[in-house]
Amino acid sequence: MDDAHKKPQGVPVKRAAALLWRAVQPDVATVRVGLFWLVLAAGLDALGPVMGKAFIDRYLLPHNPQVGAMLGLLAGALIAGCTASLLRYHQLCRLASVAMQSVRRIRESVYGHVLRLPMSFFDSAITGQLVSRVTNDTEAVKQLYVQVLFVMLDSLIMLTTLLVTMTFLDWRLMLIVAALVPAVFGIVFLYQRLSAPAVGRTRELRSTLNAQTAESIAGMAVLQATGAAATYGKRYASVNEAHYASRQVELRANAWLLRPALDLLNVAMLAVVIAVFGMRESGGQLSAVEVGVLYAFVSYIGRVVEPLIQLTMQFSQLQQAVVAAARVNTLLDEAEAPRPQAKGRVMAGAVTLQNLNFAYKNGVPVLRDVNLDVKPGEFLGIVGPTGSGKTSLLSLLLRFYPIAENSGQLLVDGQPIAELDEAAFRDAVGLVPQEPFLLAASVRENIAMGRDLSEAQIHTAAESAGAAGFIGRLENGYDTPLGEGGARLAVGEKQLLAIARALAGQPKILLLDEATSHIDTGTEQVVQQALAKLHGKLTIISIAHRLSTIRDADRILVLSHGHVAELGPHDALMQIEGGLYRRLVELQQLASET
Ligand SMILES: Nc1ncnc2c1ncn2[C@@H]1O[C@H](COP(=O)(O)OP(=O)(O)OP(=O)(O)O)[C@@H](O)[C@H]1O
Numbered sequence: 398m399d400d401a402h403k404k405p406q407g408v409p410v411k412r413a414a415a416l417l418w419r420a421v422q423p424d425v426a427t428v429r430v431g432l433f434w435l436v437l438a439a440g441l442d443a444l445g446p447v448m449g450k451a452f453i454d455r456y457l458l459p460h461n462p463q464v465g466a467m468l469g470l471l472a473g474a475l476i477a478g479c480t481a482s483l484l485r486y487h488q489l490c491r492l493a494s495v496a497m498q499s500v501r502r503i504r505e506s507v508y509g510h511v512l513r514l515p516m517s518f519f520d521s522a523i524t525g526q527l528v529s530r531v532t533n534d535t536e537a538v539k540q541l542y543v544q545v546l547f548v549m550l551d552s553l554i555m556l557t558t559l560l561v562t563m564t565f566l567d568w569r570l571m572l573i574v575a576a577l578v579p580a581v582f583g584i585v586f587l588y589q590r591l592s593a594p595a596v597g598r599t600r601e602l603r604s605t606l607n608a609q610t611a612e613s614i615a616g617m618a619v620l621q622a623t624g625a626a627a628t629y630g631k632r633y634a635s636v637n638e639a640h641y642a643s644r645q646v647e648l649r650a651n652a653w654l655l656r657p658a659l660d661l662l663n664v665a666m667l668a669v670v671i672a673v674f675g676m677r678e679s680g681g682q683l684s685a686v687e688v689g690v691l692y693a694f695v696s697y698i699g700r701v702v703e704p705l706i707q708l709t710m711q712f713s714q715l716q717q718a719v720v721a722a723a724r725v726n727t728l729l730d731e732a733e734a735p736r737p738q739a740k741g742r743v744m745a746g747a748v749t750l751q752n753l754n755f756a757y758k759n760g761v762p763v764l765r766d767v768n769l770d771v772k773p774g775e776f777l778g779i780v781g782p783t784g785s786g787k788t789s790l791l792s793l794l795l796r797f798y799p800i801a802e803n804s805g806q807l808l809v810d811g812q813p814i815a816e817l818d819e820a821a822f823r824d825a826v827g828l829v830p831q832e833p834f835l836l837a838a839s840v841r842e843n844i845a846m847g848r849d850l851s852e853a854q855i856h857t858a859a860e861s862a863g864a865a866g867f868i869g870r871l872e873n874g875y876d877t878p879l880g881e882g883g884a885r886l887a888v889g890e891k892q893l894l895a896i897a898r899a900l901a902g903q904p905k906i907l908l909l910d911e912a913t914s915h916i917d918t919g920t921e922q923v924v925q926q927a928l929a930k931l932h933g934k935l936t937i938i939s940i941a942h943r944l945s946t947i948r949d950a951d952r953i954l955v956l957s958h959g960h961v962a963e964l965g966p967h968d969a970l971m972q973i974e975g976g977l978y979r980r981l982v983e984l985q986q987l988a989s990e991t
Contacts, residue, residue, distance in 0.1 A: 413722035416729070417541065420499035420506075427495055434488045435551055439558035441481035442700070446693040447562065448474040454689035489547060496542030504535040507725055515734035516797035520757070524615070525608030530728050533607075534721040541718030549711055552704030559701050567690050573673060574694065574701060577666055581705045584658050589716070592650035595643050596716045602640040609633050656706065663702040670694055735799065739816040743809055743825035745773035746905035746936035748794065752805035755786075755793060755959075763789045765960045766805070773905070776928070776937040778947025780981060781956030787940045788831075790956070791908055794938065795828060809906075827899030829909040833891040840868055841875040844898050858901035863927040864893035889923075896927060907931065909939040921946065944982050953978060 421428060452470045456463060508531055556578075563571035613620055613629055620626060674691050748771040755764040764786045771777050779787050792798055793807055796814055800807050807814045814822075835843050844855050855875065859865040867890050871877040879885055886894070899907055909928075925946060931937060932949070941947040948967050955963035955970065955978045962977045963970055970978040 409723035412726040413719040416722050416726040420503045424495040431488045431492045438481040438484035439555045441477040443562040444477040445474045446696040450689035450693040492547040493543050500539040513733040523608045525611030529607045534725050537718045537721035552707040555704045588654040592647050595646035599643040659706045741812040741817040743905050747773050749808040754804040774933045776950045778950035778953040779940045785956040786959040824902050825905045827904035827907045829895045829899045831910045833895035837881040858897045862897035863923040864897045906936045
């Protein structure tokens, strides 16, 4: 099974490029227009020194003061420069907006994708790292588009245009200037060799820091109760220290190799061009034409170096962003939960298990040869020692894991569970999980959970769950905000709300996973009454640790090591001399008496 924190496989650059290419598709036409205008802007930029050269060659050196033409050239250079700047500004804004749109799309698709991943993915996913992938990594992808790709594209266009213009002016001098390109790439290569491992390590460590923070906050009660704060503080500090050291390596490589080395190249190139020019003319008289070319080349060198510096300065960001984009792409490549095209419906809510086997890992069976026939409207309790497979059975009933071939059958109303229409199946099966999960939203939103439910349906569900009473006592009734995780409600109230939510979709089958284990005896009775009222109206399958909650069940399934140990009503099971159920009941009675 894949996990969210694994190292991406394959070449990151390819995966990053695939991601960007996919996301930019709807805006390809806009990008093309933007690039066209950028090429024009670069051409206009290159015109300036050409006009300067004409100014020197035609009027300045030959002492030929034609004021009108000279002013015309100066004005031309000025207009070309201003137009180029304006064009560049508009195009970079246009491209930046394409970039933001693309990132918006990527972020939405990553979040949507995560919501569609199979439950098995989350068995090994680390929350902090997954959150980091959806938020931080997609933010880094924005950098890749906005800062890097478009600034780099602009620089590349500029560089090409300048080299072409120089070729027309003096191709031999152009070749000398062109030597800058391999020199700069040499520096970048060296930089990459030195800093790339550190860049990757820094990201990994930052991700670990996020994961540790998220984990500690989630488990704060346990952490404080076990006095583990100091140990965890130390563990965090050591990762943080490693992160700092890795950042230092990166920064040192940046400081040595980027700006200073490139500034040095700029000065060296100027010296070489002037020296070559001087040698060429030694012995002869400087011709006016050559001086104009020298002027143009000196201005071009500055302009060639600047895009090259831009290209290299963006390089470290590029590396980080490529790693991030590759990781986002890897997450997007993670297979989604299969969406059966099947059209089966749940009509009555009968559940049949025929020789059902299940294992999370090959060779470690969790359910073995389970046979069961639950009739529509039946109330089935499930009990068994810890690890006996109760929750796993519920997960299969929720279609969280597929039933492997040759592993028996799980039928709902006579149809294999995989052949039911997804939306119809989710409507027909309600779940009350072990931990009532509540949103930081109003009571109404917590019951509706985004479903299109009428006010009457929400109220009826709350009534049926026995939650209407306490909701009515909240200051704003159904509009009362509940705070993060329903922080302002008592545990039992959260549980009742979870039942109301499960009932709101008017399911045919209601699954409860130890829904009453956290509740005090008073609230347990409210839940019991709610379940009693539902008894017979829909199929109820309820895992219970507190055996009193399923005493009234039509039948009780006793699981042991993944197979059916006993099955029958409470009274019948209590008759079994030395039976597992009877032992469990007696143990609980003993525990409650002491
Ligand atoms: N996601 C998972 N991946 C791998 N193994 C798992 C997973 N969930 C449960 N198991 C294993 O499957 C077995 C059955 O677990 P399950 O949670 O179904 O038991 P249970 O009867 O519900 O236990 P409990 O009463 O403690 O909740 C256990 O050995 C457990 O370690």
